[in-house]
Amino acid sequence: MKLILLPLLLLASAFISAQQLDTPNYTVEIQQLCPEGEVQCQQVLYKGTSKVSGASIELKGTAWHSWCADGVTPCRFLGYQFKNGRIRYLVHESGLLQVIGRSGRVLVEEQGIWDYQQGTQQEQPNHNTKPEPKAKA
Numbered sequence: 833m834k835l836i837l838l839p840l841l842l843l844a845s846a847f848i849s850a851q852q853l854d855t856p857n858y859t860v861e862i863q864q865l866c867p868e869g870e871v872q873c874q875q876v877l878y879k880g881t882s883k884v885s886g887a888s889i890e891l892k893g894t895a896w897h898s899w900c901a902d903g904v905t906p907c908r909f910l911g912y913q914f915k916n917g918r919i920r921y922l923v924h925e926s927g928l929l930q931v932i933g934r935s936g937r938v939l940v941e942e943q944g945i946w947d948y949q950q951g952t953q954q955e956q957p958n959h960n961t962k963p964e965p966k967a968k969a
Contacts (some may be wrong), residue, residue, distance in 0.1 A: 855929050855944035857883050862912055862923060864895070870905055872897065874949060878914045891916055 846939045852859040866873035873895040879886040893914030897906035911924040919939075920932040931940035 844852070852947040853923060853927055853929060853944040854947065855927075855942035857938075857942060858929060858944070859883060860923060860929060860944070871895070876912050876914075877910065888918065891921060893921070896922070901906070 837860055851862045853862070853945075857879055860878065863877040864873045864876065865875040873946040876893050876895060878891040878893055879888060880891075891914040893912055895911045896913040898908045898910060899905065900907040910925075911922060911928075914923075918934040920930075922928075922930040922932065924930070927944045927946050928957050929940060929944055930938060933939045
C-alpha cells in the first residue's frame with residue numbers, strides 16, 4: 833500500500849503552487865492543492881504567522897471569484913477566503929489581508945507584497961538577459 837501512495841504523493845506535489853504574502857505584521861503562506869488551470873480551487877491552505885508574537889494559524893479554504901452575469905460561471909479571480917469558526921480571513925489578489933470578526937467588524941487590514949513560488953522544490957528561472965562579464969585572467 834505504501835508503494836502505491838508514494839508515487840501519488842509525488843505526483844500531487846507537482847500541482848502545489850505556493851505564494852507568500854508579507855504584510856507589516858504578518859507572513860501568510862498560501863498553497864493551492866489543485867492542478868494548474870483549475871479555476872475554482874476548493875483545496876487551498878493558509879498558514880499565517882504573526883511577526884510580533886510568532887503565533888501561527890493554519891486554515892483550509894477556497895479560491896475566491898466574482899460571478900459572471902449567469903450567476904454560475906466564475907469571472908474574475910479576487911483572492912482566497914478561509915474561515916475559522918465565524919471569523920473570515922480574506923487574502924485579496926492585490927495583497928490586502930483582511931480578518932473579519934463575527935459582527936462584520938474588520939479586525940486586521942494590512943496591505944502586503946506577494947512573493948510567488950511555482951512548485952514546492954523548483955528553482956525560479958533567471959530572467960536576466962544580459963550576458964555575464966568574462967573574468968579577466
